[in-house]
Amino acid sequence: xxxxxxxxxxxxxxxxxxxxxxxxxxxxxxxxxxxxxxxxxxxxxxxxxxxxxxxxxxxxxxxxxxxxxxxxxxxxxxxxxxxxxxxxxxxxxxxxxxxxxxxxxxxxxx
Amino acid sequence: xxxxxxxxxxxxxxxxxxxxxxxxxxxxxxxxxxxxxxxxxxxxxxxxxxxxxxxxxxxxxxxxxxxxxxxxxxxxxxxxxxxxxxxxxxxxxxxxxxxxxxxxxxxxxxxxxxxxxxxxx
Numbered sequence: 001x002x003x004x005x006x007x008x009x010x011x012x013x014x015x016x017x018x019x020x021x022x023x024x025x026x027x028x029x030x031x032x033x034x035x036x037x038x039x040x041x042x043x044x045x046x047x048x049x050x051x052x053x054x055x056x057x058x059x060x061x062x063x064x065x066x067x068x069x070x071x072x073x074x075x076x077x078x079x080x081x082x083x084x085x086x087x088x089x090x091x092x093x094x095x096x097x098x099x100x101x102x103x104x105x106x107x108x109x110x
Numbered sequence: 111x112x113x114x115x116x117x118x119x120x121x122x123x124x125x126x127x128x129x130x131x132x133x134x135x136x137x138x139x140x141x142x143x144x145x146x147x148x149x150x151x152x153x154x155x156x157x158x159x160x161x162x163x164x165x166x167x168x169x170x171x172x173x174x175x176x177x178x179x180x181x182x183x184x185x186x187x188x189x190x191x192x193x194x195x196x197x198x199x200x201x202x203x204x205x206x207x208x209x210x211x212x213x214x215x216x217x218x219x220x221x222x223x224x225x226x227x228x229x230x231x
Contacts (some may be wrong), residue, residue, distance in 0.1 A: 003154075036217035038155070045205060045224060046147075046155065051217035089155050093216040097143070097169050097209075099157040 004029065004090055004102035011108040012080045020105045022073040022090030025056060025073060029099055030071035034093035037075045041086045049088075069071075077107070085109045112136040112220045114206050119225030126196050126229070131190040132206030132222055140164075140184035143209040145218060146191050148202035148227075156202075159191065160209065174200075196229045203227075 005023040012018040022029065022037075029035055033053050038046035048057050050066035053073060063078045073092070077084055090102040115170050118130040132144070144159040159180040160169045168180055179192040189206050207218035 004120075032216075034211070034214065034216040038218075040155075045221040047221070048219050049221075050219060051210075052212070057219065091155070091157075091217070093214065097160045097162070097167060097215055098171075099145075099160075099216075101147075101155040101157060105156040 004100055006090060006102040006105045009106045011110055013110045014080055016080050017076060017078045018080060020075045020088055022102050024071050024092055026071060028092040028094045030074050032093050035068060035073040036091045038089045039086045042094060080109055082109050114220055114222035116206055116225035117221055119199045119227045119230045123231050124197060127194045127225060130191040130194050130204055130225060134187045139187040143215045144189045145207050145209050147207055148204045150202045171231060199230045201227060223224055
């Protein structure tokens with residue numbers, strides 16, 4: 001159960017768009033359209049932002065979108081706002097109700 | 111309102127045991143699969159274990175297999191994690207989360223606030 005790969009940090013100015021990548025293998029990201037993304041603020045529990053690659057739970061801003069190509073999934077935040085500053089984790093289903101997370105990406109709003 | 115409240119964390123010496131609990135409310139607990147995810151201090155999230163609604167299906171991460179046991183009591187709306195042979199590397203905040211999915215249980219839609227487990231001599 002190897003971890004996925006994410007950039008350690010991504011930054012952008014308010015109103016800009018940023019994209020966080022999440023690279024795995026054909027056994028996880030590439031093998032299933034079952035990638036989810038979680039936002040975590042310091043000292044808080046993670047919050048589901050995207051599931052099944054591109055679906056948004058109710059209540060999550062439409063500024064957050066997800067996509068996938070091959071073994072790499074991506075989370076895009078459009079119209080970046082100060083409140084988006086947080087850690088973001090991707091997670092992939094790996095079969096038989098097992099899962100693997102990425103190491104997390106710290107998003108900084110400049 | 112869905113609520114998940116973990117308890118049972120604390121300090122334990124290496125080789126010791128601890129049992130975590132997660133009290134669920136606001137939904138029909140028995141209808142949902144559940145999971146434990148942990149986060150070492152300053153580190154990322156790590157999936158630990160999964161249990162189906164009926165307890166018929168259980169899986170563990172390799173890092174805890176043979177040492178941790180997940181269980182649930184649907185009558186008490188509670189999820190448990192029995193942790194034995196604890197190691198320093200098990201030190202983490204442990205979160206319980208509800209598992210959801212359309213075809214397979216693939217994402218975690220509600221999380222508890224976490225309970226800290228510290229393994230140290």
